[in-house]
Amino acid sequence: MLHATLRLPEPPADTTHRPVAAEGGSTGAAGLPGTGTITANSRHLSRDGAPWFPVMGEYHFSRQDPGQWRTGLERMKQGGITVVSTYVFWNHHEEHQGTFRWTGSRNLRAFVELCAELGLDSVVRIGPWAHGEARNGGFPDWLQALPVNHRSDDPAYLAHVRPFFSQVADQLSGLFHGGGPIVAVQLENELYDQPGHILTLKHMAQELGMAPPLWTATAWGGAQLPAGEVLPLYGGYPEAFWEDAHPGWARGSRKHYFFSHIRDDHSIGADLRPTADSGTAAEMAAPYATCELGGGMPSAYHRRPIIPAADVSALALAKIGSGSVWQGYYMFHGASQGLGELSTLQESQSTGYPNDLPVMSYDFQAPLGEHGQVRESYHRLRAQHLFLAEAGPGLAGMPMTLPDTVPAGLDDAETLRWSVRSDGRAGFIFVNNHQPSTDALGAKEGVQFSVTLADGARLSIPRRPATIAAGAHFVWPFNLPLGHGATLVHTTAQLLTSLPVGPRTCFVFSRTEGVDTEFEVALPADDGGTRQTIQLAVPPGPGPVELPVTDRVSILLIDGDDALRAWKADFAGAPRIILADSLLASAGTLRLDITAPRQEVGIYPPVDNVAAVPGDVEAAVSRLGGGGPLDRFTVEVPAGSLATAGSAELLQEAAGPAPLRTGGVHGRAAAPLDSDYETAALFQLDFTAEQLPETGQNLLRISWTGDAARAFIAGALVSDNYWNGLAWAIDLAPHRDALLRHGLQIRAFPLNPDAPIYVDESIRPGRTTLDIPDVRILHRRHMVLTGR
Template sequence: MPTDSASWPEPLSARHHAWSTPPRRPRMANDEDVRPGIALNSRYLSRDGVPVIPVSGEMHYSRVPRARWAERLRQMKAGGVTVVASYLFWLHHAPTRDRVSFEGNLDVAAFVDLAVETGLDVVLRIGPWCHGESRNGGFPDWVQQAPVRHRTDDPGYLELVAEWFAQIGAQLAGRASADGPVLGIQLENELYDQPQHLVTLKRLAREAGMSAPIWTATAWGGADLPEDEVLPLYGGYGDGFWVDADAPWDPTFRDHYFFSHIWDDAGIGADVRRAQAIEAASGGPRTPSEEFPAATCELAGGMATAYHRRPHPSALDVATIAHCKIGNGSAWQGYYMYTGGTNPESADGMHESHATGYPNDITPRGYDFHSPIGEAGTLAPSHAELRRQHAFLAAFGDRLATMPSSLPDVRPSGIEDDRTLRWALRSDGTSGFVFVAWHQPHFPLAAYRGARFTVTLDDSEITFPSRPVDVPPGTLARWPVGLTAGDVTIAWATASALTLLPGGTPTLVLLAEAGIAPELAVRAADGTVEVHAVTPGLEPLGLGGLDVLVLPAETAGSVWVAEDGGRRLLLSEDELQWDASGTVTVKAVKTSGVRVYDPSHRAFGEPAGPTPPPAVVLASAEQIRSAAGTVPVAYGKYDGRQSAPTPDVFEELAAVYRLGLPDWATDPAADTLLHIYWAGDIGELRVDGRIVTDRYWDGSRWTVNLTDIGYRAGADLTLHLLPLASGSTVSLPGEAADRLAATDTQLLAIDRIEVVARATATL
């Protein structure tokens, strides 16, 4: 930038806009289904009188081995999730009317108890229609085939629903009641034009002994919801498997990479509406009800793969959408999925497929979803990207919840605008946070040159930084404005707010943005402002009544903030977990170093933790059957979309490899993983001939937990891979598409298979 300030660009400007209406107090959680300590108004939820911004993450207990529930919940908690949400798939529990099970990993009551013990709230999405890429939307076949009008007030249908709800209510045994721990209940899913049916379902749930302070329903697609009866919940996906293979990046996906006060997304569920000839309600609200705050239950935690379309969102893709929603005024951040899983084993399959009338063929077993916690229980890079946002919400959510969102004076002209900076302000008129989001997939953004901001609050105008800065692509910033901590007021800073550590002298922790030199401006009692150029590091800047620790941008992936057992800042490249007690568990692969910041000593302690296991070893892959000739370009279509091959065709055409693993791979203490790097069309992993998980190839690494799939000493572990024809029209991510395009006839390769042990210890 020019050094002469006279030639600097005009600052980008935004003005704080106060709430347009006084806060409203709905019946829900206040006069109805009252639970001590919980209150809801039109702006936020509060706990014990303190505003909070909950973070909910979807984990389907019936798709996760029961022995892994505790660990998955600890992983969610370590990611900053405060609420676990789960569908109750009728199909999983009651394959026949006379055979209903709540045993093993179908024990919903035990799941609720364990979540509460871990320190998480619970939302149960009881359906009865769920979808979640399950067959019949979660209806058992005997319900799907019943001569009733499904998802309506047809008496025959309601009789079936009442029976199912009674079974759930009996199992929960008061856990979802005025005195129970369940925070919320979702009724149905993606129901667009029958508000009275939702009221009926609520009545049936009550008659079955179920209630909660918060009742919810999905609001996207212009859904017509019963006024005052349910909290409308929205979603946001940056890409999806539910559009056609040759479809461009849809506007409903692109919208989520911009700041906006429009919360509806007409794209979610559009494929199912089409398949079931359901029209979305026309003219429905695109912004939240004036009775309730803006809340989500389905921000993209990742994305599933259908056979015809296989998106693979990056960690930054996922984090940008969530970041924008916070800037937009979110009062509840909800992710789908946050934890992947595996569909229950079934001869008929539990998955959505063309065979059952859906427009998408989903993998029969694997439901990894590219989520922050994958099917194998490993953390994706999105876990780190999101947990920094969640640490911010935990530390500053009580302030942020009271701050409306204000959009800048000059906003992007549309989804094609890649030149206007995307930013927003949340403020109470005296302080706030500036949110910057400069990333989108598919059409990369260039660096934004010469950014400087003027924020007009109730009684002041703040312009910062001291000189214009260039905003690199990939920047997600949460810059504080007028933030008071301890007895110090930060007029502004160009490093993202992360957390506030307690102590005799509090420590404000900021995280530098890659490529932006951080500045910190301190306002004195007389109103003068002193600007500090800060060198990021692991030692704080002392400001008298406040320490400010500005972490280097390169530490971002190793930052953890524990809220339980007293708020603590930790640095670790390895995975950390904790529960309600705050006891930290380390799963070491990379390093033996976990460092904890001690505010009283103003320094990080010495590294601690288990010694990592030996280096990764490679598995052998002995080919015991080659692929049977050239595979076809397509295996048929349904509703214009490519179908996956039938099991018989897969069996005939797939190559088979017997995997050889080291002896220690069966040691439960090693909790061994397979990292499969491969290329092709469809992969299946089998133990003694039984399919334990599967995958559609999208270019990403396939990770499998050997303990979870039941691998043991002496077992026959085989990998079955189907080639992908070079002329296939399935939609693939960029690098995978390039690899297929470079193939003459068909693509089939095993690049390598790594066997990885992990050391686990409690600090």
């Protein structure tokens, strides 16, 4: 038996401390976006005096066509994101000195206003140095070339920062919390040893009219920050393109799959620091907040990791279980670097950086891809975000406690990784038995958790020892108030959300893989004042079941797979749980994304009248019988409406692999030069009007093996890719007319197996290889359901 014991400390004392990095908050008129006072103390954030648990996702407005902003933001919100963070890349706005551009994709104000319209808060990362894998870290070339001390209090440098900040302030005027959605402004990025400069930037921004309730700065790498002036934010990634091309997992990522009091990560940005450790951040002086939990990872030319979805969700859960009170993801929505008027805009060795990034693609393998692709990581995180929307305010005030069995040095694969966040009586057990497959964890048998509460009472969960499956990561509540006098003493199911169902409150849980589901409930006292504890009977077998608790409380239990298809949305006049592959809810309708010829849709509680409104594809909707708590439908479309085959005609063989070069300060493999592509293989892809229907999105998916490739339309670069084993996606919709006239040309190099480039060893070819075995056009379509 694996003994897992933990004693909770006494409930924490008064949590009212001196505010950290807060300007006292601000209050706006009722009904305006961003109303309510926001403050931060040393434990958590508060909004209108109540604990607040933000869930933040990064989305770069200037790296995507503004016509896609609304859908991107709506999908982020549907995925549980409540705060949208974005960089303001200086070189996107002042490429020519003295000429500022704030229109089109560069329209910061329009983007922030759209966040407000959709009910999303925002954090603006104003730099002036941003990084974000941007050219010069976002500095314009003219600024980079000036003989000034960049990123310092050098008056000559600050003289150029002020007009840029002034422009940003004008863009954001009236949009700060109290009259708009901006809850925080981040100053600089990854600046480790100049707290005075960060304070100078804050004062300058304030003088120019920027007035958020919170100021933030990145704190990893032992950053020295001005005490009490900025809220330190942390990060953690499942992999690291910025490491060398050594085999196996990134060296700095393993620690993120443990529960720990350690917040800092000295590996992030280490390739840009002169030393690995430049200071000591006061980690415990502020709440544990994050802004860069890895939603994925891009490919650099020399290092190209693949990020499975469970790597993202397990890391995120480990941070919540470690005490996070602000979940921030980078990136949550991928993007495209785009092209400047004077140069490309990506990080590269030619601009003095250690790594060559793709010229165009900044997909990041994010939960929402470069072209809005909805990925498994999005579904996994959405399930966590449902939990945070339900439990986050209470969780925010709960400190984390580790069991005595935590191994020294975080190197014991046999010890179960778990923690508890609790107020001394109620709380949550967090378990993570997953880390990336190169160092996978095995199943843990005979597990029973023993939690001693602050009053000495002890809980044993589950009632009998169970096996925790390899890769499992979950959270179980204990002593959870269900309302109307009922308390969930313990369960082995994961809480997702709750919703009103007539006079009842229904709590939605999902099963834990391989563990029998238990619910122990303490019922309200009877007339004699006696409180009864019961075990709810859970029927065997899969599928949704509804369990009555009292006449005012019930539980809906769904499978783990269904939890990844579970959405909470207003439909037919009430909040409901929808089981679907992908959807957007808006104005009482459900937009179903059609991802397969047939999918099943579940609705809880059932709706009497559901109607299908044709979208951009004809779909047949049929109601299924069979009983159960959900109303179930099938949605079917012709298979040919979702994908059509394409082909790539080889016009020119490659002269050989790309030339082997190394460069940058770390001597890493360098990407092919523009001139090298003249010797690359040349493929032609032609399209018919039938292959490119005018409605919906047409996404070209190229399955290939090779090294580096670029795609051109009439000689103009539209996309590029460093092969890492994943398919290459190109959105064809914006280029339809040009594609019908000119087609698409691809120039690609074969992969040299001896090149100092990391790709996963399980897929690395043993010989020089260039192959395009499959080309498909995926027609992303939707239909709409209405109900009453």
